Amino acid sequence: MVGMMLHQDASRFAWLPDDDRQYDLVVTLDDATSAVYSGFLVAEEGTASSFRALSEVLDRHGLFCELYTDRGSHYFHTPKAGEAVSKSVQTQVGRALAQLGIRHIAAYSPEARGRSERAFRTLQDRLPKELTLAGITTLAAANRWLAETYWPAHNAAFAVAPAEAGSAFVTDRSGRVRDILCIQEERRVGNDNTVKWRGLTLQIPPSPLRPHFVRAMVRVHEYPDGRLATFHGPHRLADYDPAGKLCDNTKLAA
Numbered sequence: 001m002v003g004m005m006l007h008q009d010a011s012r013f014a015w016l017p018d019d020d021r022q023y024d025l026v027v028t029l030d031d032a033t034s035a036v037y038s039g040f041l042v043a044e045e046g047t048a049s050s051f052r053a054l055s056e057v058l059d060r061h062g063l064f065c066e067l068y069t070d071r072g073s074h075y076f077h078t079p080k081a082g083e084a085v086s087k088s089v090q091t092q093v094g095r096a097l098a099q100l101g102i103r104h105i106a107a108y109s110p111e112a113r114g115r116s117e118r119a120f121r122t123l124q125d126r127l128p129k130e131l132t133l134a135g136i137t138t139l140a141a142a143n144r145w146l147a148e149t150y151w152p153a154h155n156a157a158f159a160v161a162p163a164e165a166g167s168a169f170v171t172d173r174s175g176r177v178r179d180i181l182c183i184q185e186e187r188r189v190g191n192d193n194t195v196k197w198r199g200l201t202l203q204i205p206p207s208p209l210r211p212h213f214v215r216a217m218v219r220v221h222e223y224p225d226g227r228l229a230t231f232h233g234p235h236r237l238a239d240y241d242p243a244g245k246l247c248d249n250t251k252l253a254a
Helices: 047-060 092-100 110-133 139-158
Strands: 005-013 023-030 036-042 066-069 103-106 183-188 194-197 200-203 217-222 228-232 235-240
Touching (some): 005 110, 023 047, 036 047, 036 139, 047 092, 092 103, 092 183, 194 217, 200 228, 200 235
Antiparallel strands (some): 005 023, 023 036, 194 200, 217 228
């Protein structure tokens, strides 16, 4: 059944023709069919690429049950190298998956990642040749071509029928995905009713919730486009542009 378990992995390789630099190809595929639901090139995989891939899958297919990944530091916190991942300390990706209700499974051996490894062997053999034939030489052009041309053809050639019919994908009706697939960290509000965030000062505007938030703990969200927001519990206090300027469309929390 599709949507039960998805694999997410990356392969570092010189994918682009006439370019000796290596890039990470981040691929998210279905365990039941090997169909690739998301795949793109980035300079280096990490939290941002995982959020991007998850967003693409959720937008097109919906929520799924489980995500199987390696134990990279953006996926799991591992107290001691080579030992089990922490069950109490979450990465940003782990926190987001928990909020989405998706079980996160860690691979403990190369053999356990066999489906991804086989897919990457095929891709390393075929993709650079296809990029050359298509005359693709830049990262941006490659990612457009992958989404529009390559993955539909790849899935038609290599995806298989699931052993069990049906779909476990569920449409997300909460509208919370954007606020989940972002960096979230708690900050204490200063005496001037502002929050410090990576060199920026975020002013918290007047709110009907309370006269001020001095010394209160708030949550800062940093979105993939660089925009920011502050929250107090479930209440959205304000939105900011990437420079930390309060957005005009900020609504008072209710």
